[in-house]
Amino acid sequence: MAGSTERDHSTAAYAILGLLSVHGPHTIYDLKGLIEGSIGYFWTFPHSQMYAETKRLETAGLIRADAEAGGRGRRVLHVTDDGRRALEAWWRREDGGETEIRDLGLLKLFLADPADGAGVAELAARQAAAHAERLALYTDLADDATRAEPSMRAAYRTVDLGLSYERAAVAFWRSVEADFG
Amino acid sequence: MAGSTERDHSTAAYAILGLLSVHGPHTIYDLKGLIEGSIGYFWTFPHSQMYAETKRLETAGLIRADAEAGGRGRRVLHVTDDGRRALEAWWRREDGGETEIRDLGLLKLFLADPADGAGVAELAARQAAAHAERLALYTDLADDATRAEPSMRAAYRTVDLGLSYERAAVAFWRSVEADFG
DNA sequence: GAGTGGACAGTCCAGAATGGACTGTCTAGA
DNA sequence: TCTAGACAGTCCATTCTGGACTGTCCACTC
Structure with missing residues (x-):
């Protein structure tokens, strides 16, 4: 598993890649806010999962994290070319699974x-x-x-x-x- | 935690209690089939979770498991009085959380x-x-x-x-x- | 300038969820 | 009697989860 770029990723991973791709570089914290005001209306991703998932994406080379120069030195996430490719492959893949309505x-x-x-x-x-x-x-x-x-x-x-x-x-x-x- | 009957339970736990309460005693395997043909259309519970959850419910005294006399000696689950009470308390509780549409x-x-x-x-x-x-x-x-x-x-x-x-x-x-x- | 409280940003952590693989027993059919 | 497949449950490594915790920043007050 470790280091393989062919490994499948979780739904949260693709959501992160997709948002970075369309909205540009963001810190994790800001990305989390962005999700809450959009995707979060129909699909939630827990706080800890965001951090765990971005670590995995970084390890897999699908995102790159740069520390900000000032203030808290927050990590700003950028999607890599590999990341874009993985996102597109997922996006075009036949969808599996059915809608789950957790009400x-x-x-x-x-x-x-x-x-x-x-x-x-x-x-x-x-x-x-x-x-x-x-x-x-x-x-x-x-x-x-x-x-x-x-x-x-x-x-x-x-x-x-x-x-x-x-x-x-x-x-x-x-x-x-x-x-x- | 262990042995406490005040502890809250997962949604799966209440689903199990509710189905045993309405449909009567069932083995876990059959209960799982029952869920697949009903609740499972809008909310799924994984296989392993069913077994883990029934163990927890049994430990908490909310269900009782009797072994069948013949064949495989399957475990037939019965809801206890405590189990019925817990189910009702949950059912009457103000609902929290919002619908999640995982599509x-x-x-x-x-x-x-x-x-x-x-x-x-x-x-x-x-x-x-x-x-x-x-x-x-x-x-x-x-x-x-x-x-x-x-x-x-x-x-x-x-x-x-x-x-x-x-x-x-x-x-x-x-x-x-x-x-x- | 110093102090402070709250927001920000992220980490820790224990228990639960997850999905797939595995194991042993039963049962129907040859 | 034998056997393959279904049944019924267990195992297990990884991830999810939610809440608590920690340290830093920053705006405000004195």
């Missing part, structure tokens, strides 16, 4: 006590409210997206699917609430 | 090379097809659901949200394909 409310609905109609109605009300909040957030994001750089066109399209899901979720939970309340 | 296609769309319109169109076509397949599968599941026990009413409602998401995803990817193709 705790949905899991709780599935595991509901069959005798507890009132509990289900209450769960549904809470979920409807939470999803309505998320919907409002995505609506704001969609407004921002209309002012985005044309080069970010594809990236901002992802907000549309988020909007659709949240609209569906609000409607779904309201209907569950109506049926069990 | 590799969506991530790739976000990370698309801004100059590669044709690549985006191709990705979109593949994704539209994959989601259409999933939609067909969920449509079949929804048909099954109409014949289900009334006691499974809430559980089968989860298929509705899956259907809505997949319909939205198909429409979304077709629209992306049209825009970038």
Whole structure:
């Protein structure tokens, strides 16, 4: 494994490569903030993982880290040519795996006590409210997206699917609430 | 930690408790199959994790495992009263955390090379097809659901949200394909 | 200029998750 | 009786995870 550039990498690794490629050099900390305001709306990467993953990418030669001259001497990450190539290969690869929707409310609905109609109605009300909040957030994001750089066109399209899901979720939970309340 | 019944448990643990509670005693292997045909459509739990988790649940006194008399002497899991109580407490707890939609296609769309319109169109076509397949599968599941026990009413409602998401995803990817193709 | 609190930036760490390989037993079929 | 494949579970090395911790910087106050 060590030193091999043919080894596959985690999803977080490609997210890091992709963001550095499109947005240019960033420190890990800033990259983490960038992810929180974008990809993080649909796919999260834990703090420690970011640091571990960038170490692995550096070892594999897919990124290069330069220390800043002043202040804290933060490490600024640059994607290498090998990194760009690996990113592109991954990107063009046939996708495997299916969408996983990790929604705790949905899991709780599935595991509901069959005798507890009132509990289900209450769960549904809470979920409807939470999803309505998320919907409002995505609506704001969609407004921002209309002012985005044309080069970010594809990236901002992802907000549309988020909007659709949240609209569906609000409607779904309201209907569950109506049926069990 | 060891022996404490106040300790929080993982999501997988509650899934196991919930299924044993509603569906009655099962071996781990069968439970795993049950999950694959239900919860597994929106939330997966790896094989090894099932075994590790049931060990932890047993240690915590939330499940009891009896060996079958004949054949392989498989371990049949029963939920205990403590287990039912823990499940209910979790179920009634305010939900935290937000829905995570781990969709590799969506991530790739976000990370698309801004100059590669044709690549985006191709990705979109593949994704539209994959989601259409999933939609067909969920449509079949929804048909099954109409014949289900009334006691499974809430559980089968989860298929509705899956259907809505997949319909939205198909429409979304077709629209992306049209825009970038 | 000195002191200070909080933000920044990253590291540590123990337990859990993960995926694939492996092992032994059972069972149906030849 | 033998055998191949399914069943049922274990092993294991690596990575993930979340929270705690540490040291430095920097803006503000005195």
